Amino acid sequence: MLETVDLCVSYGAVKALNGMSLVVPRGEVTAVIGANGAGKSTLMRTLAGLVTLQSGQVLFDGVSVAGKKPEDIVRNGMALVPEGRSTIPELTIEENLRLGGLWRSKTDRGASKDLVFDLFPILGQRASMRADTLSGGERQQLAIGRALMSDPRCLLLDEPSLGLAPLIVTQILELVSRLATETNLAVLLVEQNAVTALRVATTGVVLNLGEVVKSGPAAEIASDEELRHAYLGY
Amino acid sequence: MTNFIDFLLGGFSNGAVIALMALALVMVWRSTRMVNFAQVGQAMFTTYIALTIQQSTGNWLLALAVAMGAGLILGTIVFFLVIRPVKNSDTTGAIIATFGVLIALQAGAGMIWGGDPEGFLPPVSNAGLEFAGRIWPISLYDILVLAVTAALVIGLTLLFTRTSLGLSMRAAAFNPEVARLSGVRVNRMLITGWAIAGATGAVGGVLIAPVSTISPNSFDILLVFAFTAAVIGGLDSLIGAVTFGIGTGLVISLVSGYTDASNAPVVALVLLALNLLLKPDGVFSHHGSRSV
Ligand SMILES: Nc1ncnc2c1ncn2[C@@H]1O[C@H](COP(=O)(O)OP(=O)(O)OP(=O)(O)O)[C@@H](O)[C@H]1O
Ligand SMILES: [Mg+2]
Numbered sequence: 348m349l350e351t352v353d354l355c356v357s358y359g360a361v362k363a364l365n366g367m368s369l370v371v372p373r374g375e376v377t378a379v380i381g382a383n384g385a386g387k388s389t390l391m392r393t394l395a396g397l398v399t400l401q402s403g404q405v406l407f408d409g410v411s412v413a414g415k416k417p418e419d420i421v422r423n424g425m426a427l428v429p430e431g432r433s434t435i436p437e438l439t440i441e442e443n444l445r446l447g448g449l450w451r452s453k454t455d456r457g458a459s460k461d462l463v464f465d466l467f468p469i470l471g472q473r474a475s476m477r478a479d480t481l482s483g484g485e486r487q488q489l490a491i492g493r494a495l496m497s498d499p500r501c502l503l504l505d506e507p508s509l510g511l512a513p514l515i516v517t518q519i520l521e522l523v524s525r526l527a528t529e530t531n532l533a534v535l536l537v538e539q540n541a542v543t544a545l546r547v548a549t550t551g552v553v554l555n556l557g558e559v560v561k562s563g564p565a566a567e568i569a570s571d572e573e574l575r576h577a578y579l580g581y
Numbered sequence: 582m583t584n585f586i587d588f589l590l591g592g593f594s595n596g597a598v599i600a601l602m603a604l605a606l607v608m609v610w611r612s613t614r615m616v617n618f619a620q621v622g623q624a625m626f627t628t629y630i631a632l633t634i635q636q637s638t639g640n641w642l643l644a645l646a647v648a649m650g651a652g653l654i655l656g657t658i659v660f661f662l663v664i665r666p667v668k669n670s671d672t673t674g675a676i677i678a679t680f681g682v683l684i685a686l687q688a689g690a691g692m693i694w695g696g697d698p699e700g701f702l703p704p705v706s707n708a709g710l711e712f713a714g715r716i717w718p719i720s721l722y723d724i725l726v727l728a729v730t731a732a733l734v735i736g737l738t739l740l741f742t743r744t745s746l747g748l749s750m751r752a753a754a755f756n757p758e759v760a761r762l763s764g765v766r767v768n769r770m771l772i773t774g775w776a777i778a779g780a781t782g783a784v785g786g787v788l789i790a791p792v793s794t795i796s797p798n799s800f801d802i803l804l805v806f807a808f809t810a811a812v813i814g815g816l817d818s819l820i821g822a823v824t825f826g827i828g829t830g831l832v833i834s835l836v837s838g839y840t841d842a843s844n845a846p847v848v849a850l851v852l853l854a855l856n857l858l859l860k861p862d863g864v865f866s867h868h869g870s871r872s873v
Contacts, residue, residue, distance in 0.1 A: 395762060417761040427762050435755045438748075446752050446763045449745045497764060 348372050349394070349425070349501050349533055354403035356386075356393050356557075363389040365557035366403070371501065376524050376534040378548035378565060380541040380579060386557040387537040388430050391505045394535075395427035396420040407501065422450055426494035430505040433490045436479035440470055443478050443489055447496030455498065463492040466522055484515040491523065501533040508540045516540070520547045541579045545569040553578050588838035589831055591718035594792070596830020597730035601785035602807030603814065603822035603829075604737070605778040610816045611754040612774030615672045616808070619659055619679040621800040622686035623779055624786035627651040628795055629694050631787045632701055641704035645729075648783040656779020660772050687797040696797060701790035726788045733784055734823055737777070741819070750774060754817070802846060806833065809849045813856045815863025825864070 349371040356364040363386045371377045381387055392398040394405060396417035405413040412420055421427070426447075434443050444463060448456050464471035467488040473481070478489060487507055494502060504523070508516040520536070524547040527534045538544035545551050551568035553561045555578045561568065568574065602621065609617040631648035635641060663678040707722040741747035752760040753770035761767050786800065793799055810829045814821020832852070833845040856863070 397758070397762075418764050418766050421762060421764045429758070429762065433759050433762070435752055435759055437755050438751065442748055442751075445745075446748060446760070446765070448764070449749060450764055493763060 348408060349535065350404075350406040351390075351394070352404040352406070354390070354393065354405070355401045356389050356398060357401055363557050364393065364400075367554070367557065367559055369552060369559065369562075371533045371535045372550075373500065373533040374528055374531045375549035376520075376527050376536050376547050377550045377552065378541075378544040379535065379537045379552045379554050380539070380544055380568075381554035382539065382578065384556075385554045385578075387539075387554060388505055389557075390554070391427055391429070391503050391535070391537055394420075394425065394503055395429075397427075421497050421499075424498070424500040425503065426497045426499040426501070427503040428487075428490045428494045428505060428507065430509060432483070432486050434478045434481075434486050434493065436477065438478055439475055440478055440481070440489060441474040443493050444470065444474075444496050447493035448498065451498065456496065459496045459498050463495050466495075466526065467492055484511050484519070487511060487515075487519060491519070495526075499532065501535065502527075504534065504536045506538055506540075507536070508538060508543060513543065516543050517546075520544070523547070541575070542569070584838065585835075587718045588835045591838070592831040592834025593719070593827065594723035594726040594830075595789075595833065596827035597727050598785045598789040599803065599806045599810055599829050600823045600826025601730060601733065601781055601788070602803055603810040603826040604734070604819060605782035605785070606807055606811040607814070607816060607819060607822040608774050608778040608781065610811070612750075612771040612778075613664060613672070613675070615676050615679075617659070617663070617679045617775070617778070618676065618804065619663075619682035619686060620778065620782050621786075621804040621807070622683040623652065623655045623659060624782035624803075625795070625797060625800045626686050626690055627655060627779075627783040628701070628786035628790050628800075629690055631783075632694075632699060632790065632795060635702065641702075645784065645787050648787045649780045652779035652781070652783025653776045654779075655783075656776040657772055659779070660775040664771070690797040694797075698794035698796040698799065700794055701787075703791035707791060722791065729784065729788060733781065737781070737819065740777075746773070805846050806830075806849050809853045812853060813864060818863065821864060 351367060351369045354364050354367040367390065379387055379390065389398060393400050396415050400413055404411060407423070407425055412423065444460060448459060469485055470489055470492055478486065481489060507519060520543060523534060526532055536544055536548060545565040545568055548565040551563065551565040552559055553568060553574055560578060561574055602624065605620050606616060609615065609620065627648040630651050631644040634644040634647050659682055662682055663675050703722045705721040705725055707720045709716040709718055709720055741751060749760070749765045750770045750773060752763065753765055753767045757767045789803065806829050807826065810825040811822050814825040829849065832848060836845050836848045
């Protein structure tokens with residue numbers, strides 16, 4: 348389980364996160380939704396160790412991981428799929444995947460690779476091709492696959508829908524949601540696209556200007572008209 | 582025509598050494614996106630160490646191995662000297678610092694080994710081979726140089742394409758953030774890049790020493806040629822460095838053969854200027870713009 352307590356992050360004078368508390372249980376998807384600039388990516392990058400937090404706590408399975416390096420955080424079981432195309436186009440698909448868990452033993456890596464190829468068969472079929480031959484949706488699958496190669500207990504997804512067709516987004520997110528249930532994985536999904544995110548999530552959290560304005564069962568959040576108008580702009 | 586072929590043949594082993602030096606520059610570029618002007622100074626220094634071993638033991642292979650080891654260590658030391666103090670600032674400071682290291686290495690070598698040029702005995706004959714009734718401009722030693730270069734290039738290729746370390750280094754070069762998020766200790770990979778560059782340059786130094794002489798400044802000109810080859814090759818392409826390193830060696834040999842050896846650096850600089858005008862990203866580069 349991942350828990351943040353009173354997380355505060357600033358970029359100079361800009362307060363990006365202002366006392367954010369959140370719980371991400373295992374076995375389900377927790378969706379954080381909010382408009383542009385709400386602080387979603389900042390939250391994810393802070394959890395992954397790319398941004399240093401000003402105050403607050405990050406507890407992963409009860410242990411504080413705040414201030415650790417990104418490479419140690421992923422080795423410790425929390426993997427981030429950052430916003431945008433986070434694959435390395437110059438490497439092959441197989442190399443991109445292998446990169447995700449190089450520190451692990453060959454047998455452990457093999458098991459994760461089988462799981463990824465099961466989940467995203469296209470990656471297995473094209474394993475030896477360069478990653479830049481993939482379409483946007485396939486590259487997002489590769490990015491998620493790379494993160495899964497670390498055998499995470501917690502998966503952080505930063506706006507996987509960016510630039511993808513709604514149908515593909517739904518497909519990918521439903522796979523991730525199934526994976527969460529089946530393998531007891533904690534998934535933190537950050538999205539501007541509230542409808543799709545809340546459909547696969549168990550819990551929804553609405554973020555605005557670095558603060559949580561509402562959290563509760565995803566279905567409840569999805570049907571709250573006022574919330575939608577005020578913070579999600581549709 | 583015989584002249585042309587002779588000049589061409591005579592350029593290969595020189596080209597191989599330029600290729601190694603260019604490879605070293607490229608490996609540093611791939612790690613930290615900067616040119617290490619101290620690279621030839623490091624090679625000079627490790628070649629002096631090899632010379633000392635060679636003179637005391639007479640064992641060329643041992644001298645080569647020690648030079649490579651010293652190259653690894655010196656590459657690491659220079660990384661910390663140059664990169665650490667100027668961390669988080671622009672790379673311009675670090676590039677200037679590499680000039681400082683070059684001057685320090687040359688001064689240091691002058692104090693330890695003296696400024697006079699010294700000879701380095703080749704392990705095999707450096708006389709032109711006799712074959713089909715004539716003497717060719719290629720010696721047994723040239724063949725050794727080509728063989729050692731080929732072995733090193735193949736070894737490096739295998740390292741980069743077949744091993745976990747190589748994959749980590751490539752990922753760290755292409756996209757440090759994604760590499761870190763994947764668990765790669767990027768800083769360690771950068772140091773490794775500088776260290777391997779140091780060892781590669783060290784091999785180049787030991788190979789060129791018997792056909793030139795060695796003095797604190799004797800490799801300076803090599804920097805001009807290697808830099809030209811590396812830039813034309815695209816600065817981040819290993820294949821480019823090797824191809825244009827050998828190509829530069831052939832051009833130098835032709836220019837020296839038909840005109841005068843002193844014209845070679847000018848020709849190299851003209852090639853460099855033409856390349857920067859016509860194809861500024863280099864021939865083998867698949868990246869966007871770059872700044873030196
Ligand atoms: N590196 C940075 N330097 C300065 N300010 C930043 C930086 N990154 C983000 N910010 C600011 O912090 C705030 C939160 O940004 P963040 O990227 O976390 O938002 P987001 O919710 O992910 O937005 P989007 O939906 O557009 O991705 C914004 O006001 C943004 O301008
Ligand atoms: Mg964002």
